[in-house]
Amino acid sequence: MRNISYYYQSMLFNSIEFAFFLPIVFLIYWAIGYAHINDNLKLRLQNAFVILASYVFYGWWDWRFLLLIAFTSFCSWGSGLLIARSSTPKAAKAWTAANIVHNLAILAVFKYYDFFVREFGQLFGVSTDSLLLKIILPVGISFYTFQALSYSIDVYRKKIEPTRDIVAFFAYVAFFPQLVAGPIERATNLLPQFQANRKFNYDQAVDGMRQILWGLFKKIVVADNCATYVDQVWATYDTQTGSTLLLAAILFTFQIYGDFSGYSDIAIGTAKLFGIKLMRNFNNPYFSRDIAEFWRKWHISLTTWFRDYVYIPLGGSRVGKWKIVRNTFVIFLLSGFWHGANWTFIAWGAYHAILFLPLILLGMNRKYTNQVAEGCLLPTWKEAVQILFTFFLAVLGWIIFRAETITQAWNYICGMMQFGTLRACYRFFLPNEYIVYPTNLYIIVMIVIEWIQRNKQHGLEVLNASKYKWIRIAFNYVLVWMIIQNAGTEQTFIYFQF
Secondary structure: OOOOHHHHHOOOOOOHHHHHHHHHHHHHHHHHHOOOOOHHHHHHHHHHHHHHHHHHHHHHHHHHHHHHHHHHHHHHHHHHHHHHHOOOHHHHHHHHHHHHHHHHHHHHHHHHHHHHHHHHHHHHOOOOHHHOOOOOOOOOHHHHHHHHHHHHHHHHOOOOOOOOOHHHHHHHHHOHHHOOOOOOOOHHHHHHHHOOOOOOOHHHHHHHHHHHHHHHHHHHHHHHHHHHHHHHHHHOHHHOOHHHHHHHHHHHHHHHHHHHHHHHHHHHHHHHHOOOOOOOOOOOHHHOOOHHHHHHHOOHHHHHHHHHHHHOOOOOOOOOHHHHHHHHHHHHHHHHHHHOOOHHHHHHHHHHHHHHHHHHHOOOOOOOOOOOOOOOOOOOHHHHHHHHHHHHHHHHHHHHHHOOOHHHHHHHHHHHOOOOHHHHHHHOOOOOOOOOOOHHHHHHHHHHHHHHOOOOOOOOOOOOOOOOHHHHHHHHHHHHHHHHHHOOOOOOOHHHHO
16 A cells, blocks of 8 residues: 555544543533533534644644645635625636635645656656655545535535634534544535534434444454555565455455445544534445445445536536546546546546446446345345445455556456465465454454444444343443454554545
8 A cells, every 4th residue: 555654643543542532522522512601602612622622633643734724614614705795696606616726726736736747757758856845645635625615615506504603614624533534524414513502412422432333343353454464465466376366355345444434433423422413424335236336335425525516517417428428437537536646546436437337328327226135134146146246346446446556456456367266265264374364254243244234324323222232232342352452553544645
């Protein structure tokens, strides 16, 4: 994976610092919430404290970039007021465009400038080293930039009234649970929650703790153990057998899922502790029956963002066939490029566009909108084959995603296609030189629990608190024990680099 060692200074969800930070913030936040003061003052103080806590959380990595997020927040807040005060639609459109250009320009400088300069130099055979800025990418810049953009666009579309409450708006942009890796929230959902008084809800908080526990299990126990094997194989991939490469590709598929969906679960669960509801970001994507269903269930906040702010404005699927092709490639290439300044991300986006295109042209992209095996314990044989095939397509895509170069991705896939596929499946259940066992058992536990809970919001959600109470409590303690046993060196979250 790309070198992201400089992110280790962040206050990770799986760090000791966060274990102290969260309860302190929780206690002060609700102490303010139950103070005997005016409700309006109470709300503003709570929101101000959210900003303070969020800036401490973000500044733990590098306090200098607090100026950047504050500047982005202020400009987007001000743009909303200017859009609303515009005397003509043309003026409102101009202010909206100005804020979009401003936010994307900041993102381009920090994330893409060096990439384009370097590529320009290679194209024309000239040295561009003196022109490179070599700026460290601010953690989460792609996430909070898109969140700020959605506000001004929704104000222009009159989906939300602009707010004069700058404190609530800053809290909306900087809310620490989802600040650095999403979900990418919309102002229409999150901002009103910072404009209304909040009361502590015990059941919601307990559910939040369960979701945090499940997220930590997926991150620390599943993803981090997969990373050990995956990193060693990728470091010497050109000398490995086909079965080893396939096994590593499968484990990376579970690694990135456990890592990113685990972060989302922790973020959503943490928000519940503060009386805030964030949107769901994952819905068991590896149980998908085709690639369209996969994309409705993977990184939901990003895919719906591109759908609502790019795909539909371009005409969506209500235009001619060639424009549907164009629109499909536009959103997938943008999605790939959003992930980073590297041709592999663009190739990854193009790969999924090619897979998605036949479904959308044939009108089959919304064929599977229900949950798989609805009302049944197990999928049908047809569904099982569809799930496995879609999973394999995702595995190939993640190879492109993880590779440093397109050449490396191609060589890895070619090496993986050597004879030995059945051996890889066999080795998944046995110890080997890189200690896959018991990582494979952890993956099986995750799959089984998420399959059983596929109609729930997360793996440990409980609808009937009294049913199987002691079994659930015992299982939760087992998860805690597994997390403690596997909690070694802190490993950053993959999506911190985006």
